[in-house]
Amino acid sequence: MFDRVRARFGQSEESAPDREPSVGLFVDGPNVFRDEFDVDLNDLRDAARDLGRVGIIRIYLDEHATPGLIQAAEARGFEVIITSGDVDVKLAVDATALCSEGTIDRLAIASRDTDFKPALEYAGSVGVETIAIAPGEHGRSDALKNAADDAITLER
Numbered sequence: 246m247f248d249r250v251r252a253r254f255g256q257s258e259e260s261a262p263d264r265e266p267s268v269g270l271f272v273d274g275p276n277v278f279r280d281e282f283d284v285d286l287n288d289l290r291d292a293a294r295d296l297g298r299v300g301i302i303r304i305y306l307d308e309h310a311t312p313g314l315i316q317a318a319e320a321r322g323f324e325v326i327i328t329s330g331d332v333d334v335k336l337a338v339d340a341t342a343l344c345s346e347g348t349i350d351r352l353a354i355a356s357r358d359t360d361f362k363p364a365l366e367y368a369g370s371v372g373v374e375t376i377a378i379a380p381g382e383h384g385r386s387d388a389l390k391n392a393a394d395d396a397i398t399l400e401r
Contacts, residue, residue, distance in 0.1 A: 266350035266374070268293050269301035271340050272323070273356035275332060278314060282380035286321045288399050289355055292378060296351050301343060305332035337364040344368040353378055353397075359388040366392055 270293035277284050286304075293299045304323045306315065307330065318325050328335050336354075341364050343349050352368040354361050355378035365375045369392075377393035379385035381400065390396040 266297040267300040267348070268297040268351045268353060269340065269343055269349035270299065270303070270353045270355065270378075271301075271336050272304040273332060273336060273354070273358055273361070274304050274306040274310060274314070276356050276358045277380045279380070281383065282399075284355075284380045284399055286317055286323065289378070290321055290323070292355075292397055292399070293353055296353060296376060300349055303336075303339070305336045307332055333358060333360045337361060340364045341367050344371055344373045349373060351376060354389070354393075355380065355399075356389065357386050359386050362388050362392045365389065369394065 270289065272289060277289075290299075290302065293302055302323050303326055304318045305326045305328065307328055310327065315325050315327075326332075326335060326339075337360070340352055340354065344352055344367065351374040352365070353376040354365060357380060365377065368375050375393040375395075377386070377389035377396045379390070379396065379398045382398055385396075385398055
């Protein structure tokens with residue numbers, strides 16, 4: 246799966262680190278970490294690494310997140326953002342802000358929520374490449390897939 250991503254974006258395993266694009270991975274925790282998907286944090290991190298140099302790797306969670314998920318995410322290098330309600334607005338605002346600042350070259354959003362379609366469209370309009378990451382075939386959003394430059398479906 247990740248070789249396909251490298252080929253899509255013209256990368257090889259031997260790409261020089263200073264030439265790799267900077268990637269921002271934003272994970273919609275409540276929509277990705279559901280029992281029906283069985284998503285692994287390592288798979289998400291590896292997907293981001295296969296897209297380029299990971300500059301930002303964040304997981305957005307609500308106040309109901311388990312301490313175990315928070316600890317596991319931090320142990321795998323994710324910055325954990327906890328919101329007091331729906332994570333969608335915070336994630337979308339942060340992602341679009343980084344795109345407008347030129348902080349990242351590629352924006353990857355892991356979600357099944359079509360609420361992120363405008364964030365992907367904005368990123369594309371300012372020249373940031375976009376990737377929609379689905380937590381599984383059942384969790385794929387066609388709207389996100391069609392709004393992004395590329396799409397990845399995590400499979401177990």
